[in-house]
Amino acid sequence: MSTLKANTFTGTSSAGSILVTGEGGSTTTNLQQGLTKAFGQFDGDITTPALESSFNAASITDLGTGRFQTTITNAMNDALYPVHATVGNEQDDYSAQADDKDHLALIGSRTTTLQRLFCNDHDDGSFDNPQSYNFSIIGDLA
Numbered sequence: 001m002s003t004l005k006a007n008t009f010t011g012t013s014s015a016g017s018i019l020v021t022g023e024g025g026s027t028t029t030n031l032q033q034g035l036t037k038a039f040g041q042f043d044g045d046i047t048t049p050a051l052e053s054s055f056n057a058a059s060i061t062d063l064g065t066g067r068f069q070t071t072i073t074n075a076m077n078d079a080l081y082p083v084h085a086t087v088g089n090e091q092d093d094y095s096a097q098a099d100d101k102d103h104l105a106l107i108g109s110r111t112t113t114l115q116r117l118f119c120n121d122h123d124d125g126s127f128d129n130p131q132s133y134n135f136s137i138i139g140d141l142a
Contacts, residue, residue: 033139033140036138037140038055038057038073039054039055040055041133042060044062044068044087044119044130045129045130048062056074057071066121066128067118069117070114070116070135072114072115075113075141075142076137077139077142080139081137081139081140085117086134087119087132089130089131102123
């Protein structure tokens, strides 16, 4: 077994592009495009929500019941990046499920540095504050 230690990887044909050969040897994946560029977790059911765990996410702003806005520290290349979000109630043993039978995570408008997140009550369609809101962003940084 070999160990490779490095602080920086740079592509030879393009500095920001490194291809990784897949397990079968016939396909490649662009390493940078496959990495999570930002993520965060917060409790939306408290007076002033704050990011409890995050990467490349500067802050969370409470826009009203079930409505939140995240500020991204390092801008995305465009506003078309994919976002994955889950909500849950921590008193339930299945926190952070995509649909915890009571709530549904929704993704709103986004810019290169902001994204809006919503939590919808599954029963009556109203907005609600989840105890656990988790999000991750993939795509290209600017």
